[in-house]
Amino acid sequence: DAKTTQPTSMDCAEGRAANLPCNHSTISGNEYVYWYRQIHSQGPQYIIHGLKNNETNEMASLIITEDRKSSTLILPHATLRDTAVYYCIVRLNYGGSQGNLIFGKGTKLSVKP
Amino acid sequence: GAVVSQHPSRVICKSGTSVKIECRSLDFQATTMFWYRQFPKQSLMLMATSNEGSKATYEQGVEKDKFLINHASLTLSTLTVTSAHPEDSSFYICSARVPGYTDTQYFGPGTRLTVL
Numbered sequence: 001d002a003k004t005t006q007p008t009s010m011d012c013a014e015g016r017a018a019n020l021p022c023n024h025s026t027i028s029g030n031e032y033v034y035w036y037r038q039i040h041s042q043g044p045q046y047i048i049h050g051l052k053n054n055e056t057n058e059m060a061s062l063i064i065t066e067d068r069k070s071s072t073l074i075l076p077h078a079t080l081r082d083t084a085v086y087y088c089i090v091r092l093n094y095g096g097s098q099g100n101l102i103f104g105k106g107t108k109l110s111v112k113p
Numbered sequence: 114g115a116v117v118s119q120h121p122s123r124v125i126c127k128s129g130t131s132v133k134i135e136c137r138s139l140d141f142q143a144t145t146m147f148w149y150r151q152f153p154k155q156s157l158m159l160m161a162t163s164n165e166g167s168k169a170t171y172e173q174g175v176e177k178d179k180f181l182i183n184h185a186s187l188t189l190s191t192l193t194v195t196s197a198h199p200e201d202s203s204f205y206i207c208s209a210r211v212p213g214y215t216d217t218q219y220f221g222p223g224t225r226l227t228v229l
Contacts, residue, residue, distance in 0.1 A: 036220075043119075043206045043220035044157070087156075100147070101208070101218055103157040 003027070004088045009108040012082075018075040020107050022088030025069040031092055033064060034101070035073045037084040037109075044087065044103075047073065078111045085109070115141050115211050119221035126197055127229055134192045134224045136207030142187035143209035147218065148180070151204040163190045197228040 005023040012018040024033065032051050036044040048055055048062045050071075055062045061074040075082055087106040092099045116139040126132050136146055144165045149157040161182050162170040169182035179201075181193040190209075194201055208220040 034217075038157075041204070041223070041225070043117075043208075043223045046217055046219055049217065099210075099216060100159060100162065102159065103149075105156050 003090050003102075004104055006086070006088055006104065006107045008105065009110070011110050011112055012075075012078045014080060014111055014113050015077055018078040018082065018109060018111070020073040020075075020086050020088075020109065021070065022073070023070045024088070024090050027068050027090050031090045033062065033068075033071050034089045034091060035060070035062065036087045036089065036101075036103075037082075038087070038106070039081075039084045045084075047086075078109075080111050080113065083109060083111045115139075115209070115217075115219040117207065117209050117219050117221040119207055119224050121224060122222060123225040123227075125227045125229065128198055129196055131193055131195045132197055132226060134194075134205055134207075134226075136190045136192070136209070136221055138188045138209040138219075141209070141211055143190075144187060144212060145210040146184060146190040147208045147210070148182060148190075148192050149206045149208070151206060151223075157206060160192075194226065197226070199228045202226055202228045 032049050034049040035047040038044045048060050050062045064071045085106040085108050118137045120135045146163040148160045150160050151157045159172050160175045163182045163184040165184045165187050171177045184190040204223050206223040208218045210218050
């Protein structure tokens with residue numbers, strides 16, 4: 001079972017920041033937080049991941065709370081092409097079944113003009 | 114990021130036939146690949162883990178004799194749906210784990226299988 005909780009859906013205006021929350025209150029000390037997104041009828045796309053420090057790359061920023069029980073994915077300037085289902089996943093960062101990605105239902109982000 | 118391809122992108126077959134789907138890592142060697150299935154309006158479900166040179170590990174409830182997985186090289190894994198039936202119609206997606214410290218998985222574009 002997925003170990004994260006996300007809102008079912010969110011709307012965002014084009015050009016504004018999209019802030020997608022994720023709760024992972026049972027995360028263990030050596031589990032990472034990963035974010036993927038899936039645009040309709042495509043394979044999931046890796047966005048970003050982190051352990052406890054905030055992370056930023058060309059796609060997004062990941063803010064992890066100090067207690068690591070929740071995180072927020074930030075798309076700084078959402079475009080229509082960012083409309084997708086966003087998945088927050090916690091996993092161990094090594095091989096074996098404990099490192100498998102288990103997908104929950106994710107958040108359906110709709111970016112509107 | 115790393116690139117994973119799948120072929121074909123979509124396939125239509127008759128009930129009772131077998132279908133092979135290929136998954137390739139294009140710019141890295143993947144000792145571990147994964148196969149997922151996604152039904153309409155549902156999330157991805159992990160079917161099996163494919164390790165190069167060894168037998169695949171199947172998730173509970175997935176029939177290993179129906180979904181044959183071969184990972185003969187570090188860049189290619191294949192999924193064969195044997196004796197396909199309409200209920201096997203689904204979106205099949207593979208992913209590959211990039212070896213290294215972060216061990217991030219990258220996904221292929223998916224294969225839409227329709228069994229008539």
